[in-house]
Amino acid sequence: MPPRTRHSLPPALTIALVYLAARAVTLGFLVLAATLSAEGTRFGAGASVQDLAVGWDAQWYWYLAVNGYPTELPLTDTGAVAENQWAFMPIYAYLAAALAPLVGGWWGVAAVLISLAAGYGATYVLYRMLRGRIGGNAAVWAAAFFATGPLAALFQVGYAEALFLLWLFLALWAVSARRYGWVYPLVILMGYTRPGVLAFALFLGLFGIFRFFSRAREPLRVVEVVHIVALGALATVVGFSWQLIAAVVTGDPGAYLATELAWRRNWLLDDEGHFIPFDAFVRGAAFWGQTWGWGAVGGIILLVVLVVGVAAALLWAPPVRALGPEIRLWSVSYVVYLLAVFFPQSSIFRLLVPLSPLWGAFAVPRSLLWRVGVLLACLAGQWWWIYNMYALGNRFWQIP
Template identity: 75%
Template sequence: MPEPTGLTTPRRVLPPALTIALIYLVARLVTLGFFVLAAALAADGTRFGADATVQDLAIGWDGQWYWFVAVHGYPAELPLTDAGLVAENQWAFMPLFPFLAAGLAPLLGGSWGLAAVLISLAAGYGATYVLFRMLRVKIGETAALWAAAFFAAGPLAAMFQVAYAESLFLFWLFLSLWAVSARRYGWLYPLIVVMGFTRPGVLAFALFLGLFGIWRWFSRRREPLGRVEVVHIVALGALATTVGFSWQVIAALVTGDPQAYLLTELSWRRNWIPGDAGGFIPFDGFVQAALFWGSSWGWGQWGGILALLIVLVAIGLALWRAPQVRALGVEVRLWSVSYLVYLLAVFFPQSSVFRLLLPLSPLWGAFAVPRSPWWRGGVIVACVAGQWWWIYNMYALGNTYWQIP
């Protein structure tokens, strides 16, 4: 696609794929240095202990759950706590990433952890490159390169080299958003399926397709809307919805419990609200979290609710009014709205919320639009500083309830 009118393209010295590879490599070396330092700073009483290694950190936390899925599969009988409630178990983790790593492991001396980290690294590069290609059409090549650099070096960039499914999910997601932007709907059929079995979130993509279809209808005079495109959007929305609920059905069929998946997900919430045996209620998680965090931080419960409302209004105004966000195109804005609504509906926000915001990474393009070198340099510094803060707390320490990645 041609560059947008009025946006200059610098004279290219290296192919874009190689330029992105160099940016990504430098970012990964910085992250590796942070992991080495975090392992050295880990002490007795921290998550990984005084003898921690970079390898321990790379396959820690949820990486252990993915390994457990790869080795043991999924339980036919849900484990229970002493109180008779469903305990944390493998059904919270989708199968594609752990089984893909298990398939690759025999080629790497049988090391599942090495295979998982290599998948994350490769998928992270793919996601960075696709993000650049997707944003280049909207904001120009230079700004898109900066956005890719912000993404590759961002506060949560450690996810690109640990045994988590985030990198792979982001790769599928960015490919899907790129396909919608390019009106290449045929690519989306397999992408939706693999995305849905990599990480939760495909229901947000179903909502995005619904909103996108409505927007296409109202914008059909500016861009003709053919019958084939309508069929694709409707069919893809139905497919994303079906895939989004399929894991719940599979868990129910295997365990015999219709609520197996939802009860498994709710088991993690009890780490913050002990004794909570309530069922899943859409949008209740954020309300409960506002009450919990408001009380924990000394604001009071109503203070927590007020803080939540202020954050939501600020985000809404930024997505609707900020010219830097509008420059990214309607697809990125509709996806951002859809994913935030999905999080509000299903998630209980705690320290993992930073990781769960990664699918909003196309918004890095808004930070790259201002052309001031001081601004862009400042964003990079903030990204790297935030990355160290996150790695230090979650990996060098990781010994309290708000230090869980």
């Protein structure tokens, strides 16, 4: 990074200005989406920005904060487990409830303020994490892409994504700096903010293998091995602990998985309610292939092409390689995690947000025309997402 001059701003302030400008644009998009909301859409005529901010899954977080977790799983008319609070981790909902008295008792206001603050923290940490790899100027651009990206509205609604990203980026930054002691509490915070800590466990395993084979370039000390193994074990335990907690509270050993699968039944009416790793993505590919008129085989072929393309980019694309091994290994781990557990539907856009460190790869090219083009594409994608998910939200593929 070039040295600061007398007239340059502190990095934290630079990122704050970028972030605030991005939030102003997003607010404008949300105001426009509320204006365009009409009869027959998700939020109906006369919707406000406040309605959008506490809509969709934000309603579940609010309901969780007010009612807690059920001790008896709700059932549908057919006897299957219905959608319920066990699909949502506790930290975000309860943190907003704890802060609500400071803002007049409004849970939604507290939740949005948490998202806003966590979003700035995540943006700044992303800048700091990338600065040593791609340079200060490129890192600022990467932070701008992240702050204005297609899913940037998540920084201004009652979703847990921004808080999870803050913990995740801090953990990746700590691993990159070999400050393993900081990662222990961050693993716990990640695990009870949003699903995804098992992907971090896989990342730690791959990172340990990488460190073993790169020990000639960077000595691998015993204490580092102990930290990597211990952190991997902790992430694994935390990742599976929610299933155990749900089982103990409800008395149903399969409570958590049955709850997660309840959402999938909205897409696969013939779903038998069994979880098999990687099965959901294959069935999803077949579902979308049939929906789009390509046939089940065509959908699966598209999935294979996409997976191979992503793998090739993460392994060989020079802009991605410039980000360093930690971000690349995390990206591989998270993609594998999604393939293993997720049924691909409209929420896939939101679930890809933990791959946001890859924005650094889009900032590596030094061409101003390229960077401005990426920024405009981010804003266009952001409006497309807000318009479909919040101004409309009335079709099966318009669910955030």
